[in-house]
Amino acid sequence: MRVWIPMTLAAILAAGLLVGSSAFAEETSICENAQTTIEIGECVSKEYDKADAELNAAWKQVMATFKDNDYMTAEDLKAWKDALLASQRDWIKFKEEDCEAVGYEWFGGTGRSNAVVFCLLDHTTARTKDLKARFLER
Numbered sequence: 001m002r003v004w005i006p007m008t009l010a011a012i013l014a015a016g017l018l019v020g021s022s023a024f025a026e027e028t029s030i031c032e033n034a035q036t037t038i039e040i041g042e043c044v045s046k047e048y049d050k051a052d053a054e055l056n057a058a059w060k061q062v063m064a065t066f067k068d069n070d071y072m073t074a075e076d077l078k079a080w081k082d083a084l085l086a087s088q089r090d091w092i093k094f095k096e097e098d099c100e101a102v103g104y105e106w107f108g109g110t111g112r113s114n115a116v117v118f119c120l121l122d123h124t125t126a127r128t129k130d131l132k133a134r135f136l137e138r
Contacts, residue, residue, distance in 0.1 A: 041114045048117050051124040058128050059088065062135040095123040 099119035
């Protein structure tokens with residue numbers, strides 16, 4: 001059993017790395033004291049909840065940037081906002097389906113659910129950074 005816990009931890013950490021995660025690399029220290037799959041899952045789930053809340057707050061700020069202006073017609077402004085909303089809905093669908101697929105890479109393993117949450121955390125953090133850079137940090 002002594003070998004199993006470090007191997008499980010290594011597998012879970014690898015799951016995050018396999019997701020292609022610069023965000024994960026920044027977040028690895030958040031769970032450094034976790035010893036079991038359950039502890040890691042609880043820790044990463046809390047971080048995902050925080051990241052999701054941050055994304056939702058950023059989204060509200062982004063939507064508030066769509067104001068009448070002197071360089072775009074109201075119709076074009078609405079079309080832009082509608083296009084961004086549609087892309088966000090598509091992104092959510094992509095994130096969910098992509099992370100579900102990651103789970104199958106770990107099919108039957110104890111790290112499966114954690115691999116999915118690492119994926120969700122990674123995608124959510126990246127999307128938040130993207131939206132902030134495009135709309136809020138000009």
